[in-house]
Amino acid sequence: MFTYEEGIRVSVLGVYRVKMREGREGDVVFLVDERENRVLPIWIGESEAMSIQMVMRGEKPPRPLTHDLLVGILEVTGFEVDRIKIDGLIKDTYTSSLYIRNLSTGKTLRVDSRPSDAIAVALRVGCEIFVDNSLGDQMLPRDRFRFPDQEGGTQPND
Numbered sequence: 001m002f003t004y005e006e007g008i009r010v011s012v013l014g015v016y017r018v019k020m021r022e023g024r025e026g027d028v029v030f031l032v033d034e035r036e037n038r039v040l041p042i043w044i045g046e047s048e049a050m051s052i053q054m055v056m057r058g059e060k061p062p063r064p065l066t067h068d069l070l071v072g073i074l075e076v077t078g079f080e081v082d083r084i085k086i087d088g089l090i091k092d093t094y095t096s097s098l099y100i101r102n103l104s105t106g107k108t109l110r111v112d113s114r115p116s117d118a119i120a121v122a123l124r125v126g127c128e129i130f131v132d133n134s135l136g137d138q139m140l141p142r143d144r145f146r147f148p149d150q151e152g153g154t155q156p157n158d
Helices: 048-056 066-076 116-124 133-138
Strands: 008-019 026-033 038-044 080-088 091-101 106-111 128-131
Touching: 008 048, 008 080, 008 091, 008 133, 026 106, 026 116, 026 128, 038 048, 038 116, 048 066, 048 116, 066 080, 080 116, 080 133, 091 116, 091 128, 106 116, 128 133
Parallel strands: 080 128
Antiparallel strands: 008 026, 008 128, 026 038, 080 091, 091 106
16 A cells, blocks of 8 residues: 555545435545555535535536635635545544644644545645544545446446
8 A cells, every 4th residue: 555644645536426225325535545546435514515516517606606615714814725644434424634834934734624625625725635644544445336427426426
């Protein structure tokens, strides 16, 4: 397994509506480690799924969404998002951090966040996304999943 000091570098494969065996459906964002051909599925809320899908498709909302607002606030206050990291798993819930840099001092601050929000922000600013090395065993072989498309798809998997 190839890792960086920051963790495992990943990208967003897409957000998919997944149908479970019990018949329930939900939105899952898949982070992909291209070097190892494996994915980390993270269940997310519907509004966060929509926000991530919009930015992946290059769609601009007529008015700023919450994630656009956050990026705008950071920009006007002299900060930039340096990177995000999925950094833990507590009781079946992933945790993450946004690392923001003060452009005038160079100091980087860590901000606790939900993975879905951090991912939505990362896609808007184009920063790197990492998964903590300790979560490598949570990643699954990519071929265990059938993806309907590679553009942030919305179709259910069987």
